[in-house]
Amino acid sequence: MKPKEKTTAVNNGSFKKQENEETTITAVTVQGKLYIENIETTKIKIDGTKATEKIIKLHSNSNHIKQSNNILLHGTTIAGFNILNIPKLHRETQKPVITVLRKKPDKQKIEKAIKNTKNHGKKLETIKQNPKYRKHPNKNIYYTNTGIPKKEAEIKLERLIHKGNYPEPLRIARLITKAITKNN
Secondary structure, three states, X not given: OOOOOEEEEEEEOOOOOOOOOEEEEEEEEEEOOOEEEXXXXXXXXXXXXXXXXXXXXXXXXXXXXXXOOEEEEEOOEEOOOEEOOHHHHHHHHOOOEEEEEOOOOOHHHHHHHHOOOOXXXXXXXXXXXXXXXXXXXXOOOEEEEEOOOHHHHHHHHHHXXXXXXXXXXHHHHHHHHHHHHXXX
């Protein structure tokens, strides 16, 4: 990892669908692998439709995120089935976007579950616009890349992994958000 390279990782916190209407998402900007430069949070509706806009707004309002070299996400859904429009996120922020999952997503299972949410037609259409996941050749993760070449995304992911198979900035974002939302 280049010492000055910055990554903004976004992840959501814990929630109980039956009890919560909203949860917190956290954007952590990390320099290199481990130096936390900034933390931003916002609330987001569970199973809503504004996830992409919320992250774009975080980007617009934070100089740290604006200075980031890329955006790293845990999957293309956030706060339940609040579907992220990855091409729009890339276009609006002018940042490469990489999404990461530990397991290959089960498309049929996801589509079936989305049909039980409001605005499911719009959400299914957004999923179709998003890039498809592929297995990382050297790590036990699945990823998508938008605005960054495949090979460069794979190298970047390898550099962001400190231990195991998961990028450290996403792990940090998840830990912070879980701590904020642990009583949900």
